[in-house]
Amino acid sequence: MDDIEDLLIGSGGGAPPGFRLPLTTIGVNPKRNRTKAILKTNKLSQIQDPLTSFSPKIPGTQAIYIKTFGCSHNQSDSEYMAGQLSAFGYSLSDNPEEADLWLINTCTVKSPSQSAMDTIIAKGKSSNKPLVVAGCVPQGSRNLKELEGVSIVGVQQIDRVVEVVEESLKGHEVRLLNRKTLPALDLPKVRKNKFVEILPINVGCLGACTYCKTKHARGHLGSYTIDSLVGRVRSVIADGVKEMWLSSEDTGAYGRDIGVNLPTLLNAIVAELPTDASTMLRIGMTNPPFILEHLKEIATILRHPCVYTFLHVPVQSGSDTVLSAMNREYTVSEFRIVVDTLTELVPGMQIATDIICGFPGETDEDFAETMSLIEEYKFPQVHISQFYPRPGTPAARMKKVPSNIVKKRSRELTNVFEAFTPYTGMEGKVERIWITDIASDGIHLVGHTKGYVQVLVVAPEHMLGTSAMVKITSIGRWSVFGEVIETVNHIDKTALSKKNDQDISPPNCNSSDTSACSVKLESCGCVPDSCCGKSTFGSANSRSGMAPIKQNSRNLIGWILRKRKHVPKRAESELTTGSQEKHQGSQGNLGEWNSVDKALLGGILVSFLTIIALIIHLGFRTLWSE
Structure with a gap:
C-alpha cells in the first residue's frame, strides 16, 4: 500500500498551527465500495474537486467521537486533535452511535490494546461510519489489514487532523504519516480534565x-x-x-x-x-x-x-x-x-x-x-x-x-x-491535597497529597481546582479517605515576602518540615500497564481564598463574623499549630473583637430592637383603631 505523505504546494513550510492547508495539498482518494484505493503521490490531479462533490452537511457541523487507548502522551494527542476539531466547528460526542465520524487514537504497547482497536474498527466499518485512525499502531504498522479502507493520521501529523477528517467525511481515504518536525505546543486543546x-x-x-x-x-x-x-x-x-x-x-x-x-x-x-x-x-x-x-x-x-x-x-x-x-x-x-x-x-x-x-x-x-x-x-x-x-x-x-x-x-x-499496606500510619494525619477530579462513584472528589497519594473526600464540586487541608480518616489498599478541614488560601508568597522583607514558604509545604506534608508513600509513558489518570472531570470553576469548610457555630452572628477576613487567618493558624479546639461562641470571643466588630454587633442589636418596637407600635395602633 502506498502512503500519501505531506505534499506542500510551492516552497512553503505548511500552515500556522491551527490553520488548515488548502485541500489540494493533501493526498486523498474517493473510496469505491469501501475498497482500498490510495492514490500515489504523483497523482494529485485525480483528487476530487470538493466544489463539485455533494456533501449532505456543511463541513465543520458534524459530530466526532474520539476513543483513546494507551498512555498519557496519547491522551495529550487526543486532546490536541479534539481542540482543533472543536475550533473548526465540529462537536465532540461521547455517544459513538450519534457521531458522524470516529477518531480512534491507538496504542501498540500490548496486544490487548491493539485487539480493542481492531474490534472498534470492525464495528465502525459494519456501521458504515467514516473512520480515522491515529496513534502508534498505524505509525508503527502501517500495512495492517485492519487499517485498509480507513484514513490515518501519524503521531507527528496531529496538527492536520481537521483536513483528514474533512476528506474522510467526503468518503476519501487519507494517509499522513511522515514528517520530521514536531507538532506545535500552542495548538487548540480540549482537555478531558480542565484542571x-x-x-x-x-x-x-x-x-x-x-x-x-x-x-x-x-x-x-x-x-x-x-x-x-x-x-x-x-x-x-x-x-x-x-x-x-x-x-x-x-x-x-x-x-x-x-x-x-x-x-x-x-x-x-x-x-x-x-x-x-x-x-x-x-x-x-x-x-x-x-x-x-x-x-x-x-x-x-x-x-x-x-x-x-x-x-x-x-x-x-x-x-x-x-x-x-x-x-x-x-x-x-x-x-x-x-x-x-x-x-x-x-x-x-x-x-x-x-x-x-x-x-x-x-x-x-x-x-x-x-x-x-x-x-x-x-x-x-x-x-x-x-x-x-x-x-x-x-x-x-x-x-x-x-x-x-x-x-x-x-x-x-x-x-x-x-499484600502490602502502603498507607499504614496515615490515619489521623493532616495533609494538604490538590483536588482535580471526581471519583467514579460520583460522590467523592479526588485529591492527591504531595507524595501523590490519592485521597477521596466528600465535598462540593466547587472545590475542584482548589487545595485543601484534610484529616485522613481511614485508609484503603489503593487510596485513603479524608475529611476536609479547610481550603488553602492561595496567596502569592512572593509579594508577601517583598512586603515583609523575608522569604515565606507556601503553607504546610516546607521541605524541611515533613510533618506537614505527606511522608507516605504517575507520569506515564508508553510502557506496559500505563498509569494514566482518570478521564472524568468536573465543570465547576476553580476558587481560592475560601473560608474554612467546617462551621462550628450555627448562629447568625457567628456566621456573619466568620465571613470576615481575619477569621480564616485565625483558623489557619489554629490548624498549623495543631489546635483541635472548637471555635467558641460569640460571647466567649468578645475580648478579641475590635471596634468594627463591636459596631457591627451593636448595629444588628439596634436594628433588631427597632423592628420589635415597630411591631409593638403597629399592634397597639391596630387595637386603638378597633
Whole structure:
C-alpha cells in the first residue's frame, strides 16, 4: 500500500498551527465500495474537486467521537486533535452511535490494546461510519489489514487532523504519516480534565528495548525547546490549570538531542509555577539510565513545594540476565541506586515501577529475584504485565515462556503486591491535597497529597481546582479517605515576602518540615500497564481564598463574623499549630473583637430592637383603631 505523505504546494513550510492547508495539498482518494484505493503521490490531479462533490452537511457541523487507548502522551494527542476539531466547528460526542465520524487514537504497547482497536474498527466499518485512525499502531504498522479502507493520521501529523477528517467525511481515504518536525505546543486543546495539562516534552527515546514496539512508532528522540515548553506552561497556568503532567516515552532522556538536560528544563518550569503552590507539577516516567546522571539535581526539584514527590521508574525485572535480554541498559544495582538515593534525599518520596512477567528466557530463579525486589521495597504502585510479543520486535523471535507459567507468575506477583499496606500510619494525619477530579462513584472528589497519594473526600464540586487541608480518616489498599478541614488560601508568597522583607514558604509545604506534608508513600509513558489518570472531570470553576469548610457555630452572628477576613487567618493558624479546639461562641470571643466588630454587633442589636418596637407600635395602633 502506498502512503500519501505531506505534499506542500510551492516552497512553503505548511500552515500556522491551527490553520488548515488548502485541500489540494493533501493526498486523498474517493473510496469505491469501501475498497482500498490510495492514490500515489504523483497523482494529485485525480483528487476530487470538493466544489463539485455533494456533501449532505456543511463541513465543520458534524459530530466526532474520539476513543483513546494507551498512555498519557496519547491522551495529550487526543486532546490536541479534539481542540482543533472543536475550533473548526465540529462537536465532540461521547455517544459513538450519534457521531458522524470516529477518531480512534491507538496504542501498540500490548496486544490487548491493539485487539480493542481492531474490534472498534470492525464495528465502525459494519456501521458504515467514516473512520480515522491515529496513534502508534498505524505509525508503527502501517500495512495492517485492519487499517485498509480507513484514513490515518501519524503521531507527528496531529496538527492536520481537521483536513483528514474533512476528506474522510467526503468518503476519501487519507494517509499522513511522515514528517520530521514536531507538532506545535500552542495548538487548540480540549482537555478531558480542565484542571490537568498533559505536556509532552519530547517524543521517541534513545533506547532499543527488544520488546518495545513504541520506538517503531514514536521514533528517535525529539525534544521540544525549553522556551516553547515554558511558554506553554505560562499559557495553561493563565487558563486555570492546577496540575501539569510532564509526559514522554522517557522523561530522563529529555534534551540530549538539542544540547540541554532534564534538570535545566525542570528548573525553568518550576520558576513559572505560582509560589503559593496552587499549581503542581508531576514529572513523567523516566527509565533508570539517564536519570542516574542527575539524581541530586532531580532530588532538589522533587523537594520543591510545587512538585509532587513522586516518580515512575520502570525496572521491568529484578534479574540482570533478563534486563540484558531486554536490552534495558542498566542493572538491578543501578535501579536500586536511583530508588535509594531519591528515598534518602526526598522526604516522603513515592516511587512506582513496572514489571514484565514471563519475558522470553526468564527462569524460575530470575522470577524469584523479581519477587524479592518487590517484597523488599514494597512500592506503593507496581504495574504488572504479562509479556506480549509485538510483531517486528527482536523479543517476538525469542523462545517464549509457556503461557500457563507466565500467567502463574503474574498471579503470584500480584498476590505479593496486594499484600502490602502502603498507607499504614496515615490515619489521623493532616495533609494538604490538590483536588482535580471526581471519583467514579460520583460522590467523592479526588485529591492527591504531595507524595501523590490519592485521597477521596466528600465535598462540593466547587472545590475542584482548589487545595485543601484534610484529616485522613481511614485508609484503603489503593487510596485513603479524608475529611476536609479547610481550603488553602492561595496567596502569592512572593509579594508577601517583598512586603515583609523575608522569604515565606507556601503553607504546610516546607521541605524541611515533613510533618506537614505527606511522608507516605504517575507520569506515564508508553510502557506496559500505563498509569494514566482518570478521564472524568468536573465543570465547576476553580476558587481560592475560601473560608474554612467546617462551621462550628450555627448562629447568625457567628456566621456573619466568620465571613470576615481575619477569621480564616485565625483558623489557619489554629490548624498549623495543631489546635483541635472548637471555635467558641460569640460571647466567649468578645475580648478579641475590635471596634468594627463591636459596631457591627451593636448595629444588628439596634436594628433588631427597632423592628420589635415597630411591631409593638403597629399592634397597639391596630387595637386603638378597633
